């Protein structure tokens with residue numbers, strides 16, 4: 001059998017894909033999960049394909065201090081919820097072990113619980129070095145007892161994993177075994193029988209099963225990472241999970257899944273919600289000046305003399321009465337507060353006057369371009385900007401015109417990445433993946449997508 005080898009050369013740096021706070025599925029309590037970059041396996045169903053490669057551009061190299069700074073922010077939550085920090089990935093134990101120890105030592109000294117989500121496909125020396133600092137090993141098995149399938153599913157033999165597992169057992173750390181149930185791949189009766197027998201033979205009577213999610217396919221597509229598409233529906237995943245629990249039970253192992261325990265579990269997103277998500281993601285981004293136009297009209301006519309709550313309420317009434325209303329396909333309620341499918345607003349009263357410095361190139365600006373017609377731009381230059389040049393908040397804090405012009409000129413450099421229309425767009429390009437995995441409520445996603 002030919003074995004594809006990966007060079008598991010530890011880096012001198014800690015390479016991190018992302019650090020995610022307030023996680024509740026990566027070990028007990030509230031946790032901060034550090035997703036390290038690089039993995040020696042190539043699982044067909046890898047949920048984090050962006051973390052497989054050891055050399056990703058642009059690389060995110062974090063110093064230990066930087067990581068500590070982020071993970072220490074939620075210390076109180078860790079203590080009150082019996083949570084902590086989880087090392088994940090990728091394969092966290094393929095990072096340079098000395099650098100990892102540098103990170104783990106101060107965490108340990110602060111009494112923070114540390115879990116490691118690992119496949120154990122790593123040199124034993126790496127595991128041995130971090131062993132004294134890890135409170136909980138979450139060991140992810142892909143398939144047990146069928147070498148051919150292991151090779152097919154991960155492109156690696158399981159020998160190293162099995163050897164490390166046996167050595168790890170000798171140290172008697174707290175270990176939880178986990179397995180993603182992938183319909184048609186590792187959820188067959190014989191696969192589960194082998195896994196159950198292996199667990200029992202090694203003194204484990206329980207296993208945590210995870211539900212397969214296909215969201216990574218979309219993520220890989222966006223990132224331009226080529227992965228096999230398994231075409232597994234959410235219904236099949238749920239079926240597989242339930243069947244896996246039953247089968248393990250039949251073979252004497254208690255299987256459980258927090259995917260079933262979570263309150264919103266039974267709420268599956270309907271196709272309509274997924275279609276809306278797709279449409280929003282695929283729609284071009286535009287700058288919408290309509291609301292700004294209406295607000296400006298209101299103030300030009302009525303001024304600011306009335307008490308603030310009154311003129312703001314009247315302004316809102318004027319906007320609501322006159323704004324165009326679009327109900328996009330498959331939405332049940334009025335869409336969003338712009339007339340565009342995915343539209344950023346001009347926050348004329350606050351900092352929208354700065355738009356003047358980059359509006360002319362907004363269709364081609366980086367990193368995010370916004371469609372804005374010549375007519376709309378012209379309207380802004382002629383009717384919106386001159387009014388707010390006198391009345392905006394920016395003018396109030398820069399009463400001298402010279403100072404204000406300097407601020408406007410500086411904003412044209414786009415050095416600080418400040419762009420008001422991008423702030424507005426954030427309302428619409430929500431993190432559906434995060435919401436769907438954490439909230440698991442169609443109501444939540446529905447409200448956001450039709451807000």
Ligand code: SF4
Nearest residue numbers: 039041042043046090
């Ligand atoms: S071990 Fe985890 S990170 Fe590595 S390829 Fe498999 S699923 Fe992806």
